Amino acid sequence: MSLERYFHRYGRATFTLFLINVAVYIVEAVLSRNPFWISDNVLGVLGQWNYAVLYLHAWWQPFTAMFVHVNIIHIGFNMYFLLVMGSQLERIIGSSRVAMVYLISGLAGNLLTLFLLPPNVVSAGASGALFGIAGALITITGVVGGNMQMAIINAFVLFLINSFLPGVNAYAHLGGLIMGMLIGYYYGKVIRRKLTWAYAYDYY
Template sequence: MTLIGINVAVFVAVLIFTQDGGALSGSVTDAHINLAVSKQALVVTGEWYRLLTSGFMHFGILHIGLNMYFLYILGPMLEQPLGRVRFALLYFASLFGGSLGVILLDSGGLTAGASGAVFGLMAAAAVGMWRRGINPFRTSIGSTLLLNLFITFVIPGISVGGHLGGAAAGAICATVMLAPGHQPMPKWATYAAPVAVGVASVVLSVLIVQAA
């Protein structure tokens, strides 16, 4: 709920400070230009904070509404077994993984939104089920993940890199963080895994941009 509150607060702040009603319908505002992420923007500006801030910016009410709905559904499923701290680490590892995916795969337009982190949570939930011997594709989580991946590739204007990068980061984290009880991981590893994925995503993003 804290993450939902932060995302909504940022969305409202953009509306207030830009005084641009187009932000409700998905227009690019000055705030998006300054805070969203793209490889080209990072090459030109070197503003690495965009790797983080882009995950809290949204293009319109529908964009934030869908992302917050999925966060509201997925959050309790993962926060309960992980606890608040590890859930937050998983969320931000997925967010940074999404930013890396944008740099690797997207064509250059500004990208923003919590969907990279949300895809990470979705993939983590699916991997957690698989680790416990449950076929996720026979559950609503698996079908929802497949449907959203299909939409990602079919509908123009959706960040393929952001979604795939977030999903990959979440899946990697969940392999360690959501190990079944009969194959337990050391507790320290369940904290170290998302930290390592998040740091690696940021470092790779910087190296790729600097090499461009």
């Protein structure tokens, strides 16, 4: 299967984000001299070390951290969910908007981490961005289907199930999820309005 067919299968934005994450992990592995586990030194530069952001002016870290992973299992699970959920959302709202949801949600989760966790914390991963994509899917479904109460319950359950395991950054998950839900609520309203107009036009 050619690269272009993967873009078609998963969506251009989703598969591009996948490729960026994989490329960054390869760089991490080379710098760490270990393909399975990334060194603390590399994570301190490419991930988000709160102290470095707050006191050493490492302003890039809240951005780069959403593409950085700590080991091969970490990136494997995250990239699986990116391809599954990102491709679904991309079919609904389009390529540029999926990229926007990923970046804004990931940044929201990392900023929440920055201000609510201690300076010595180092965090990394696409989880905040992925929770944003999941949150957008959940609220779009809730708005279009007219059942926001169930959508909020689903989002809450998703957060509880995935955010309180050892080593998991619950703040990144929460920030990404809330941001994704807000974006999804907006696009859900847009989609529902278009569907209402289309139904009214067909009716008359």
